Amino acid sequence: MKGIKFYIVDVFAANKYEGNQLAVFVDLDNQLSDTQMQTMAREINFSETTFIKAIKNDERCVVRIFTPEHEVPFAGHPSIGTSYIIAKFLFKTAKNQLTLELPVGDIPMTILDPKRLDKSVFFMRQTQPEFRNTFTIDEISTELGIPLADLDPSVPIEEITTGLPYIIIPLKSLAAMENLKLDLSGFIRFLEKRNRYRTNSPTGHSTSLFFFTKETYLTENQFNTRMLLVENGRLSEDAATGSANGCFLAYLLKHQSPTIKATVEQGFQMCRKSFIYLDGTYTEGGYSLNVGGKTQLVSKGIWYV
Secondary structure, eight states: OOEEEEEEEEESOSSTTOSEEEEEEEOTTOOOOHHHHHHHHHHHOSSOEEEEEEEETTTEEEEEEEOSSOEESOOHHHHHHHHHHIIIIISSSOOSEEEEEETTEEEEEEESOTTOTTTOOEEEEEOOOEEEEEEOHHHHHHHHTOOGGGBOTTSOEEEEESSSEEEEEEBSOHHHHHTOOOOHHHHHHHHHHTTOSTTTOTTSOOOEEEEEESOOSSTTOSEEEEEEEEETTEEEEESOOHHHHHHHHHHHHHHTOSEEEEEEEESGGGTOOEEEEEEEEEETTEEEEEEEEOEEEEEEEEEEO
């Protein structure tokens, strides 16, 4: 019986049992087929599961990412959590830099404190953003069932992607964030109407919704956020979303300031407190999008295939 080593971590977490859960499998011998990886991700049933397929010269690592439903070209908390596992268990000596080879392209990772990996923030550099459609507050309110009074009209509603697409939606208050409720069928109709559902999207991936407000639970943080998506035909929420926060950082650089340093709290409404660090700039040369967080090791073991 073949055995595959795996780890479970909490990402963007200050403590264990917070942040976003991730399973990381080490498959350097390429024992697993695409079908097996998808089946294992479905069995784990976290928002994402990663498979480390190759290590190149203790510098570059080939990684694949699966949701319970399908493979994705990029995701944020899997990139950070997998980098932590690579640095802690697979590299001979932890370094300040490593690169993940993902289907979306190379994702450079920076380890702020390689001598203390369990305490260190890991930053990922995301690809250049693509700014897609904008939406009116009327269509968001009417089609998604969000009270018009809860939407903040002072800044735009915009779809952005750095590998996975999100619609960034500003809300006025924490109360509006806490009262947020979506109807699954209405959400799917909204996406299908715009060719943004995975069955009719050109990319094969559904667009998700990322809500933010400047009101926060903790005064030291700058934004409170929630990310809602359709997965496996159900309405789901993510406790911490690195890819969405990269799009959010691009949004802030475009609409608020060409230099941003901020801490985002996410997952508080799910009792999975998460802290995401944003560090970005915009110049004529493009966007520098750095999204960081800490990782907590929860368990390790052998998965029998």
